[in-house]
Amino acid sequence: MSYFLINILLALLWASLQQFRPVDVIGGFLLGYGIIAALRTWLGGSARQYVRRMPTFALFVLYYIWELIKSNLFVIRALLRDPASLKPGIIALPLTAKTDLEIVLLNNLITFTPGTLGVDLSDDRQFMFVHVLDVPDPEALKTSLKFGLERRLLEVLR
Amino acid sequence: MNITEFLTAAALLVGTVVMLFSSVGLLRFPDVFMRMHAATKASTLGIGFILISAAIFFGDGLVTTKLVALIVIYFFTAPIGAQVLAHGAHRARTPMSDQTWIDELDDYETAEAEQT
Numbered sequence: 173m174s175y176f177l178i179n180i181l182l183a184l185l186w187a188s189l190q191q192f193r194p195v196d197v198i199g200g201f202l203l204g205y206g207i208i209a210a211l212r213t214w215l216g217g218s219a220r221q222y223v224r225r226m227p228t229f230a231l232f233v234l235y236y237i238w239e240l241i242k243s244n245l246f247v248i249r250a251l252l253r254d255p256a257s258l259k260p261g262i263i264a265l266p267l268t269a270k271t272d273l274e275i276v277l278l279n280n281l282i283t284f285t286p287g288t289l290g291v292d293l294s295d296d297r298q299f300m301f302v303h304v305l306d307v308p309d310p311e312a313l314k315t316s317l318k319f320g321l322e323r324r325l326l327e328v329l330r
Numbered sequence: 331m332n333i334t335e336f337l338t339a340a341a342l343l344v345g346t347v348v349m350l351f352s353s354v355g356l357l358r359f360p361d362v363f364m365r366m367h368a369a370t371k372a373s374t375l376g377i378g379f380i381l382i383s384a385a386i387f388f389g390d391g392l393v394t395t396k397l398v399a400l401i402v403i404y405f406f407t408a409p410i411g412a413q414v415l416a417h418g419a420h421r422a423r424t425p426m427s428d429q430t431w432i433d434e435l436d437d438y439e440t441a442e443a444e445q446t
Contacts, residue, residue, distance in 0.1 A: 261432035
């Protein structure tokens, strides 16, 4: 992960030598990424890992923004319709994530999306309890969270 | 009115409309947990759009960098607050609305209490 910070520093350095427009920051970031990618053989294993993960991370961010917009629209629609027709509930999501960092990030991502809200974690860390605004089919939602958000998050982290 | 002004106004408008909807949600949803869904909505898309509009308005890399940092910091703090609130509410046995038809956390706690 430290190469990510180096990449950001390179971007800021490049931007400060230009006029520091948003384009300069993005361009500097891409340039820095190119430099790290070109030097990865000499920088060693963690640089190679960073170069490989960065595109996955970018895809993940785009995917998450899309999910965010979708669920926002869903909640707006839900409250404009009759809120009494919703079927809220707390579901137990079985976790594949093991370490503290993975669980905290997954919880943040789930809670940040409107419509799902992390409530608790079981003592043995097997389940995360999530309050959902409208859950007609709990099993389908569990599968979609597991193979959507969690799988993609673990792809970036592992 | 040039294109920058238009984009600034449009993003600001979308942000405030989303916030308006979320306060409507606070009034209309029946229990704590469902109201928190409405509250977190304001804080994600609403604030996101308002920050985007500020970034377009200034059009300056330093301001944009600060705004991106704000979003990142916000992402790491806001959900933790929401999660702690929800946890506390559930632990204090805050009544949930009658619509709530499935509570696997309650089932889990009951099963665990029976074991010990």
